[in-house]
Amino acid sequence: MSAAGLVRRAVAFELGTWRSLGRWVARRPDVPAGAEAFGYVSAASPVLWTFVVLSAVEIPLVDWLLPWPAARVALLVVGVYGLLWMLGMLGGMHVHPHTVDDEGLRVRNSFAVDVRVPWEAIAAVRVRRRSVEGSRTVVVAEEGGRRAVSVAVVASTQVDVELRTPLVLPLARTGGRPVDELRLAADDPAALVRRLRAGLAGHAAATPDADAR
Incomplete structure (x- = not known):
């Protein structure tokens, strides 16, 4: 795949993660009217939640340990971004279940x-x-x-x-x-x-x- 193709895929993945997080927060699963949903997230949830919790604990810990204000701000931004990104990954699995319908x-x-x-x-x-x-x-x-x-x-x-x-x-x-x-x-x-x-x-x-x- 070309560099441009890789960039497009990365951008699409990033946008999909944030859209999924938004749908999850708003409780708007992507299930068309008349379709029946079947989840598949239970096996992955413990692993993803473990990373989420560890990231949530790491953010204030790093902020407390580092003496340099600029580094603390930078790592705070990175930490919050990573935490939200992982929540978006988890949300994506929740809001995009398998579905069965008339088709x-x-x-x-x-x-x-x-x-x-x-x-x-x-x-x-x-x-x-x-x-x-x-x-x-x-x-x-x-x-x-x-x-x-x-x-x-x-x-x-x-x-x-x-x-x-x-x-x-x-x-x-x-x-x-x-x-x-x-x-x-x-x-x-x-x-x-x-x-x-x-x-x-x-x-x-x-x-x-x-x-x-």
Whole structure:
């Protein structure tokens, strides 16, 4: 990626963090009317809150320890900025949950991942807890000639979404290659799977000739 592209991504990420913090404070989750929300933040919350608390303790401590006024002011600004930034990251996960509606499944991770999977593209869903290698949010794995993409939280996923046919998803990590399965994290994977199965049944009933086409 070019330097200009990296700058654009950094700016977009920064703006997304602050927008998320604003939505979280205002209690305005990004859930469209008629959609049902499913969270995925519970595994990450303890880690993020630990950093938030430590940062909050560090700010007055550093201010008390440093004898130089200019350095104290500079580090105070940096400390407050970092604290708010981490709260924005946490808020992003709260205000951008997965959603299910009449169109299908929408898989998200904060504001950085947003993937829509229509009902007609889903073959089956199941609860399956998996560990994901590495610390990246999006991980692509090749398994027996099939390609699976995981949208992980704390290096784990809990729900498998099997696709009817390989599908190209708007995720840079896939390199534009189609995937056969999408795996995602969920706080209540059983509830999400029940809702998805009900949606699949409803979609099949509304389009009885879908499998024949």
